[in-house]
Amino acid sequence: MARQTDLIAPSILSANFARLGEEVDNVIMSGADIVHFDVMDNHYVPNLTIGPLVCEALRKHGVTADIDVHLMVKPVDRIIPDFAEAGASYISFHPEASEHIDRTLQMIREYDCKAGLVFNPATPLDVLEYVMDKVDLILLMSVNPGFGGQSFIPSTLNKLRQVRKMIDDSGYNIRLEVDGGVKVTNVQEIKEAGADMFVAGSAIFGAAEEHDKNHYNSIIGAFRGQLVMAKV
Ligand code: DX5
Numbered sequence: 119m120a121r122q123t124d125l126i127a128p129s130i131l132s133a134n135f136a137r138l139g140e141e142v143d144n145v146i147m148s149g150a151d152i153v154h155f156d157v158m159d160n161h162y163v164p165n166l167t168i169g170p171l172v173c174e175a176l177r178k179h180g181v182t183a184d185i186d187v188h189l190m191v192k193p194v195d196r197i198i199p200d201f202a203e204a205g206a207s208y209i210s211f212h213p214e215a216s217e218h219i220d221r222t223l224q225m226i227r228e229y230d231c232k233a234g235l236v237f238n239p240a241t242p243l244d245v246l247e248y249v250m251d252k253v254d255l256i257l258l259m260s261v262n263p264g265f266g267g268q269s270f271i272p273s274t275l276n277k278l279r280q281v282r283k284m285i286d287d288s289g290y291n292i293r294l295e296v297d298g299g300v301k302v303t304n305v306q307e308i309k310e311a312g313a314d315m316f317v318a319g320s321a322i323f324g325a326a327e328e329h330d331k332n333h334y335n336s337i338i339g340a341f342r343g344q345l346v347m348a349k350v
């Protein structure tokens with residue numbers, strides 16, 4: 119099956135939260151494809167971020183791009199309807215945070231969202247074998263979840279190759295996303311290892327003084343340039 123088009127997904131975790139609507143408008147206008155929305159609960163991960171109210175506020179502000187909700191919360195099921203109603207496009211969760219993975223995946227699709235499973239750097243892929251028909255997205259963490267600005271863990275490249283093969287063998291249309299430490303300097307090899315959806319937080323939103331359209335245009339253009347050069 120032909121590889122799907124690349125999607126660049128800025129993680130708003132590194133955006134200026136006081137101007138979030140404008141920040142999202144600017145990265146989308148600068149060529150980003152989808153908004154990566156990191157939800158942390160200070161329980162599953164040691165940090166606390168944003169919930170359905172903020173997702174809904176972005177929709178009301180006029181954001182029409184897909185919103186890719188990455189749940190780092192435990193338990194998972196209670197919050198799914200809230201995110202679906204708030205306008206989420208994708209909802210993904212960590213398998214160890216749900217007692218009933220198959221049920222949670224089905225629930226996400228019942229709410230008309232695309233369903234994703236997220237694997238931490240040391241989490242094995244075994245549950246995937248039984249649910250390939252129920253996932254629209256597989257997200258490999260290339261850092262331990264909880265914070266932006268960490269370094270890419272190189273063993274993710276082999277894991278990406280492994281999952282790429284599983285997806286291709288399955289014949290299903292499943293996105294392969296990578297999250298953590300993705301930069302202009304490593305995105306080409308990440309794509310070559312099999313990813314087709316690239317989260318970047320600190321690399322795109324950068325330092326405080328760089329939060330403007332010109333910066334986003336050039337950095338997203340640089341990402342795109344590297345992706346085009348990848349040999350797949
Ligand atoms: C980490 C989050 C990531 C994070 C990526 O738990 O899931 O989305 O924001 O940030 P960078 O790109 O800075 O590593």
Ligand code: ZN
Pocket residue numbers: 129154155156188297317
């Ligand atoms: Zn994330």
